[in-house]
Amino acid sequence: MASKPKAPSTQFVCTECGCIAPKWLGKCPDCGNFNTMEEEVVRAEPAPLARAGVSQVRTRALPLSKIGYEKFDRVKSGIAEFDTVLGGGIVRGSLVLLGGDPGIGKSTLLTQVSAHLAKTQKVLYVSAEESCSQVKMRCERLGLTSDNLYLLNETCLEDVESALEESQTVIIDSIQAVYTETLSSAAGSVGQVRECAAKLMRIAKSRNITFFIIGHVTKEGSLAGPKVLEHIMDTVLYFEGQQEDNYRLLRAVKNRFGSAQEVGVFEMTDEGIKSVNDYAQLFLSESRGVAAGSAVTPSESGNRCMTVELQTLIAKTAFGAPRRMSLGVDYNKLVVLIAVLEKRCGIPFYSSDVYINAMGGIRLGEPSVDLAICAALASAANDVPIDRYTAIFGEVGLTGEIRPVSYADKRVNECIKTGFKRVILPAKNAKACQKYADKIELIPVQYVGQMIKTLGLKPANAPPTFGAKE
Ligand SMILES: Nc1ncnc2c1ncn2[C@@H]1O[C@H](COP(=O)(O)OP(=O)(O)OP(=O)(O)O)[C@@H](O)[C@H]1O
Numbered sequence: 001m002a003s004k005p006k007a008p009s010t011q012f013v014c015t016e017c018g019c020i021a022p023k024w025l026g027k028c029p030d031c032g033n034f035n036t037m038e039e040e041v042v043r044a045e046p047a048p049l050a051r052a053g054v055s056q057v058r059t060r061a062l063p064l065s066k067i068g069y070e071k072f073d074r075v076k077s078g079i080a081e082f083d084t085v086l087g088g089g090i091v092r093g094s095l096v097l098l099g100g101d102p103g104i105g106k107s108t109l110l111t112q113v114s115a116h117l118a119k120t121q122k123v124l125y126v127s128a129e130e131s132c133s134q135v136k137m138r139c140e141r142l143g144l145t146s147d148n149l150y151l152l153n154e155t156c157l158e159d160v161e162s163a164l165e166e167s168q169t170v171i172i173d174s175i176q177a178v179y180t181e182t183l184s185s186a187a188g189s190v191g192q193v194r195e196c197a198a199k200l201m202r203i204a205k206s207r208n209i210t211f212f213i214i215g216h217v218t219k220e221g222s223l224a225g226p227k228v229l230e231h232i233m234d235t236v237l238y239f240e241g242q243q244e245d246n247y248r249l250l251r252a253v254k255n256r257f258g259s260a261q262e263v264g265v266f267e268m269t270d271e272g273i274k275s276v277n278d279y280a281q282l283f284l285s286e287s288r289g290v291a292a293g294s295a296v297t298p299s300e301s302g303n304r305c306m307t308v309e310l311q312t313l314i315a316k317t318a319f320g321a322p323r324r325m326s327l328g329v330d331y332n333k334l335v336v337l338i339a340v341l342e343k344r345c346g347i348p349f350y351s352s353d354v355y356i357n358a359m360g361g362i363r364l365g366e367p368s369v370d371l372a373i374c375a376a377l378a379s380a381a382n383d384v385p386i387d388r389y390t391a392i393f394g395e396v397g398l399t400g401e402i403r404p405v406s407y408a409d410k411r412v413n414e415c416i417k418t419g420f421k422r423v424i425l426p427a428k429n430a431k432a433c434q435k436y437a438d439k440i441e442l443i444p445v446q447y448v449g450q451m452i453k454t455l456g457l458k459p460a461n462a463p464p465t466f467g468a469k470e
């Protein structure tokens with residue numbers, strides 16, 4: 001008698017239409033899209049009793065008052081800025097994903113952290129990309145040594161699981177290099193990354209082990225692999241910076257145990273990665289106040305405030321449609337603000353290429369940078385520099401009105417600390433900042449046109465349309 005065929009353990013599902021196929025196909029037979037079939041593990045069928053709708057108690061909800069919780073005990077990593085970005089230290093049993101460009105220093109940072117943690121607990125460093133001797137060489141170069149730091153050169157996740165033993169912290173370097181035996185696809189494929197991450201999450205939560213997982217980023221700068229990778233993690237960090245200079249920024253983009261706005265500043269030295277405490281001048285240039293097109297804004301990120309310079313450049317369009325390019329500022333925001341300046345203040349940009357850059361490689365996502373972008377653009381269009389000691393913040397609406405922003409007093413305080421003499425701010429924030437009036441000149445403004453006038457700039461080639469009436 002022929003034996004019953006074995007049910008397949010994996011299947012291929014189209015990410016666009018959900019079509020299921022037993023084998024990988026280059027083109028989805030249903031929706032016709034190419035390269036959308038992804039491997040998935042087939043989950044066990046639910047028990048017939050449950051399927052038939054027969055009541056079967058499998059789990060029970062609890063009232064809020066009956067739910068106990070353990071206090072998160074946070075462990076220090078030995079690098080102050082790293083702790084700040086994590087929200088005050090490493091939470092036991094959490095999953096932290098660290099993404100970054102190749103060679104930026106991800107392995108270096110986590111080697112330093114693991115060596116510090118190994119002073120008090122057993123730490124396992126799973127190096128799937130480098131050999132153990134390479135990691136040892138790095139440790140020796142950084143002057144790190146510990147008998148509690150274990151190295152493992154392994155790519156199979158099941159083998160890693162069997163080697164965990166009593167480890168309290170595990171570093172996976174990197175998620176794209178490990179694979180699980182349940183899937184036949186190659187390590188680093190979307191299905192593998194998702195399955196490995198889910199498996200690590202189950203281990204972390206069931207055995208209360210902290211996982212630091214290194215992830216590679218794509219050319220566009222986002223984490224390689226499925227988006228679900230970021231959903232599974234408790235904390236997602238990006239390590240950024242330019243290879244040429246030694247400064248690095250660590251940004252939290254998701255944090256279940258702290259603020260997701262936090263930014264840490266580091267310096268890459270011969271002895272490894274060090275925290276930078278004096279970052280006041282890091283995001284400001286020497287040409288400030290001399291060259292046209294730059295404006296400074298106090299930016300609030302997490303628990304800290306930093307004054308950041310925005311530089312713009314306007315060049316005549318030589319051919320075709322004008323170009324707009326932004327680094328560190330949202331592209332759409334730049335386009336909208338250019339339209340506001342054209343329509344509400346009569347500054348034409350239709351025949352100019354516009355470039356904008358936030359100094360020091362920082363990213364400014366807050367609405368409060370709007371006004372400084374407008375000021376920098378108006379300064380560049382007029383070819384008149386903005387005073388070196390003036391800082392600007394406020395949100396700009398499509399009507400050209402300036403809206404209030406959060407933490408206005410904190411921003412003004414940071415401007416005072418960094419040596420600024422005057423600050424242009426939304427009129428509705430002026431009252432909250434009045435306590436600083438004796439230390440810094442406060443210039444409240446209501447409309448973009450008013451701000452441009454205050455800076456001594458003129459709208460070019462168009463009648464002035466300052467104020468509300470147009
Ligand atoms: N011998 C050395 N002396 C000083 N700095 C070094 C030395 N070797 C490496 N580095 C620095 O360390 C950086 C690489 O660090 P690391 O290997 O931690 O990066 P990574 O982000 O893990 O890279 P990858 O993506 O390749 O794994 C290099 O860019 C370099 O600046």
Ligand SMILES: [Mg+2]
Nearest residue numbers: 106107129173
């Ligand atoms: Mg590495």
